[in-house]
Amino acid sequence: MSQAEINMYKVYQGKGAARLAKRRRSPSNEPDPEQPPAKKVAGDTAVVVEHYNARPEVGLAQRQTSPIIGLKNFNNWVKSVLISRFAHPALAASKQVVTTRGQQRNSSRGKVLDMGCGKGGDMNKWSKARVAEVVAVDIAAVSVDQARQRWQSLRGPSFDATFAALDCYTEPLSKAFAPAKLANPFDVVSMQFCMHYAFESIQKARCMLENVSRWLRPGGVFIGTIPNADQLLENLETVPADAPELSFGNDVYKIRFEDRAHKPLFGHKYWFYLQDAYVVKWDNFVMMAADYGLRPVYKEEFHDVFSEHREHAEFGPLLVRMKVVDANGESSMDEDQWEAANIYIAFAFEKR
Numbered sequence: 001m002s003q004a005e006i007n008m009y010k011v012y013q014g015k016g017a018a019r020l021a022k023r024r025r026s027p028s029n030e031p032d033p034e035q036p037p038a039k040k041v042a043g044d045t046a047v048v049v050e051h052y053n054a055r056p057e058v059g060l061a062q063r064q065t066s067p068i069i070g071l072k073n074f075n076n077w078v079k080s081v082l083i084s085r086f087a088h089p090a091l092a093a094s095k096q097v098v099t100t101r102g103q104q105r106n107s108s109r110g111k112v113l114d115m116g117c118g119k120g121g122d123m124n125k126w127s128k129a130r131v132a133e134v135v136a137v138d139i140a141a142v143s144v145d146q147a148r149q150r151w152q153s154l155r156g157p158s159f160d161a162t163f164a165a166l167d168c169y170t171e172p173l174s175k176a177f178a179p180a181k182l183a184n185p186f187d188v189v190s191m192q193f194c195m196h197y198a199f200e201s202i203q204k205a206r207c208m209l210e211n212v213s214r215w216l217r218p219g220g221v222f223i224g225t226i227p228n229a230d231q232l233l234e235n236l237e238t239v240p241a242d243a244p245e246l247s248f249g250n251d252v253y254k255i256r257f258e259d260r261a262h263k264p265l266f267g268h269k270y271w272f273y274l275q276d277a278y279v280v281k282w283d284n285f286v287m288m289a290a291d292y293g294l295r296p297v298y299k300e301e302f303h304d305v306f307s308e309h310r311e312h313a314e315f316g317p318l319l320v321r322m323k324v325v326d327a328n329g330e331s332s333m334d335e336d337q338w339e340a341a342n343i344y345i346a347f348a349f350e351k352r
Contacts, residue, residue, distance in 0.1 A: 068252055070324065070332030074341055075225075076121075077322045078305050079192055081315050082223050083125050086298065086348040087112070087188045090221045091131055094187045098132045108132045108159065110187040115168055115211065116194030120147030123154060123161075133160040135186070137176060141165035168211045169197065169204040185217035191224035193344070199278040202266050205288060213292035213351060222294055222349040228301060229279045231342065232270065236260060250336040253343065282345075289349055298348035302341045 066072060091110030098108040110131050114122060117136035126134050134151075138144050148163045164176035173182060189212045198208035212222050235248045236257050247256035256271045268279040286296055300308065309315040319325045323332060333341070 068337055068340075070334075071252065071337040071340055073322050073324045074302070074306075074333060074337075075193075075344075077315075077319060077324050078302050078344075078346055079122065079225065080125060080318060080322070081305055081309050082225070082346050082348065083122075083129060083190070084314065086221045086223050087190065088129055090187045090219070091129055093219065094132075096132055096184055096187070111135070111184060113137075113173075113186045113189045113212075113215070115189055115191045117144070117147050117163075118192075118194070119143050120150035122190065122192065123147065123151045127154050127158060131159045134162075135177065135181065136161060136163045137166050137168060137173065139165065139167045139169075169200075169208050171207070173211050173215065182215050185220065186215050187217060187220045189216050189220070189222045191222075193225050195224050195226050196277050196280050199280050199285075200267050200269075205266065205285075209289060209292045209294070213294055216351045218293075218351055220351050221297075222289075222351070223347065225344050225346050226280050227272075227277065227343055228345045229281050231301075232279060233263065250339060252336040252340040255343075293352045294349040295352060296347065297350050298346070300346055302344050302346065303338075305346055 091112075094110035096109060096111050108130050110129075111133045112126055112129075112131050112135070114126070114134055114136040117138045118140075120136065123134070136144070136147055136151075138147070144163050144165045148161070151158070151161045151163075162177065162181060166173070166176040191212070195208065198204045216222065232255065235255070236246060237260070239246050239248060239260070245256055246258070246260055247254060249255055254271075254273060258269050262268075263279075265281060265284050266278070269276055270279065271277070282299065289296070310319060320327060325331050331338070
């Protein structure tokens with residue numbers, strides 16, 4: 001991918017785009033096996049649970065046939081960068097070290113809270129980080145069972161892991177885990193592609209932040225990925241006044257808002273494919289996080305994460321290994337997928 005392409009797509013709004021690379025994936029009319037068929041949904045917590053519980057665990061081979069596999073690989077690469085840059089140092093500094101027969105094993109240390117773990121897509125990343133322990137929680141019980149199965153199937157030296165189904169936006173972690181499990185603080189809390197659901201209300205957002213901060217050690221990090229509110233609202237303003245609905249997107253994604261004029265700090269609802277989601281206004285999030293001793297140390301749009309790290313000694317080759325680009329640097333994403341990628345930002349906070 002050339003620098004000119006990077007600069008162009010950084011500000012790309014979905015109109016008149018050139019090709020992302022010399023070779024691009026052909027469009028596919030096949031449905032994404034991880035996306036359920038279109039239907040109307042009510043948008044409450046039960047619907048979110050039902051949606052994620054209904055998504056099948058299709059396995060690695062079938063996941064590779066997804067028509068948006070390039071986008072999924074890119075999102076995974078961004079998470080890997082985030083974990084390597086911010087979680088790894090926090091884990092390395094952890095005082096929690098696994099011991100075997102009285103001998104310290106410095107290669108396994110640190111404790112992670114994977115909050116909104118889904119089907120366990122990051123279990124292999126935590127294994128590569130050589131963590132000592134992961135506590136994983138998600139609102140969808142079926143997904144939690146699949147995450148446990150994924151952990152059990154890991155090859156090589158593993159880590160201790162505990163799983164539970166819990167709505168972390170309405171209930172404390174202590175409801176799902178015994179006091180002994182929470183006695184030693186976490187070094188890292190990770191929330192990937194799920195935190196926006198908490199911003200349905202100030203009560204849910206504060207419950208989420210309490211669960212993040214209460215058991216996170218001073219100096220520990222809180223990392224995650226959320227929709228880019230600035231871009232979503234900018235795109236909303238470009239929707240013509242006479243449009244039949246407040247929607248925008250492309251062949252990869254579609255976003256529809258309920259209201260253009262009223263933009264509350266909480267409960268600003270929009271639909272992303274089938275699921276309701278909520279706008280997370282960054283400045284408001286930062287101010288709330290400060291109440292829980294959390295200060296931001298990193299915030300970048302996904303495109304900028306790519307620009308910053310594509311030539312990095314570790315993360316550049318990782319782009320090829322994770323099949324984001326091929327050996328010639330040509331992307332597996334077409335322009336629609338590239339546009340969809342920049343819906344998100346990556347962030348990291350540190351607990352004071």
